[in-house]
Amino acid sequence: MTNSEQTSVLITGGNKGLGLKAARRLGEQGWTIFLGSRDEGRGQAAAAKLTTGGANVVMVPLDVTSEESVRDAIRLVREHTDRLDVLVNNAGASGRAIAPADATADEIHSVYDTNVYGPVRVTHAFLPLLRAADNPRVVMVSSAVGTFAVVTDPGQPAPKMHGLAHRSSKAALNMITVRYAQALPEIKFNMVAPGEVANRKFAATDMNRHTGELTVTEGTDPIVEPAMLDADGPSGIFIDRLGRIAW
Numbered sequence: 001m002t003n004s005e006q007t008s009v010l011i012t013g014g015n016k017g018l019g020l021k022a023a024r025r026l027g028e029q030g031w032t033i034f035l036g037s038r039d040e041g042r043g044q045a046a047a048a049k050l051t052t053g054g055a056n057v058v059m060v061p062l063d064v065t066s067e068e069s070v071r072d073a074i075r076l077v078r079e080h081t082d083r084l085d086v087l088v089n090n091a092g093a094s095g096r097a098i099a100p101a102d103a104t105a106d107e108i109h110s111v112y113d114t115n116v117y118g119p120v121r122v123t124h125a126f127l128p129l130l131r132a133a134d135n136p137r138v139v140m141v142s143s144a145v146g147t148f149a150v151v152t153d154p155g156q157p158a159p160k161m162h163g164l165a166h167r168s169s170k171a172a173l174n175m176i177t178v179r180y181a182q183a184l185p186e187i188k189f190n191m192v193a194p195g196e197v198a199n200r201k202f203a204a205t206d207m208n209r210h211t212g213e214l215t216v217t218e219g220t221d222p223i224v225e226p227a228m229l230d231a232d233g234p235s236g237i238f239i240d241r242l243g244r245i246a247w
């Protein structure tokens, strides 16, 4: 069992990019990190790096597209704790940039399986552990391109980038997050965009072939902040590292 006084967090897709950096930063707070990774080898390697830095890490094999994997993950987490303070639904897929005219339901489905059904699968499974915590928080890692405000702003590059799957999946995730926040006031549900929407900046990771202008530390600022909210903090809001953003 982990120390019941210690704050615990499960981060999906924690083996690299923003997930790994968020794990490192929350580990530095002395939290117990349940590091989700769909690939066990990549997860072990990431966990080893954090452990070397002094963090308390449990690697959790977790593919968010698999019900069985989610069931196994909850079993493993329960071996270590009887409550979960924070869940960060970070795992995400960008899909291929296929123009709407060429997009198929299969293509969209595979992205939704990770970005929409994944957070629902994981959130649903971990609700009992979250409810056992004093001040449970769920952070949904969304995207600025999932907002109508950005996608319909001619000053942003997004209107000219014609992917269907990824943007619409994040828009769906936003609505799902708001619905959870409204229905479950005992848990804080907030969504974050890992960038600076006003400055059209995002964080350099594998997902964008490291074209982002922000560091992963800057990209994780809006993940770490709602993960660390006090009991009187907000629920159902959408932020980037500069503050609240429009939908």
Ligand SMILES: NC(=O)c1ccc[n+]([C@@H]2O[C@H](COP(=O)([O-])OP(=O)(O)OC[C@H]3O[C@@H](n4cnc5c(N)ncnc54)[C@H](OP(=O)(O)O)[C@@H]3O)[C@@H](O)[C@H]2O)c1
Binding pocket: 012, 013, 014, 015, 016, 017, 018, 019, 037, 038, 039, 042, 062, 063, 064, 065, 090, 091, 092, 093, 114, 141, 142, 143, 144, 193, 194, 195, 202, 203, 204, 205, 206, 207, 208, 212, 219
């Ligand atoms: N970088 C940005 O500025 C930015 C902007 C907007 C939104 N985001 C969002 O931020 C989140 C993290 O992205 P990132 O930029 O850090 O990209 P990344 O470095 O490519 O990381 C993506 C993570 O998601 C994991 N993942 C993908 N499918 C999964 C599945 N089915 N089950 C479990 N894990 C899975 C990946 O695991 P593998 O290593 O096994 O592939 C990886 O750990 C995503 O939700 C993304 O949409 C990022």
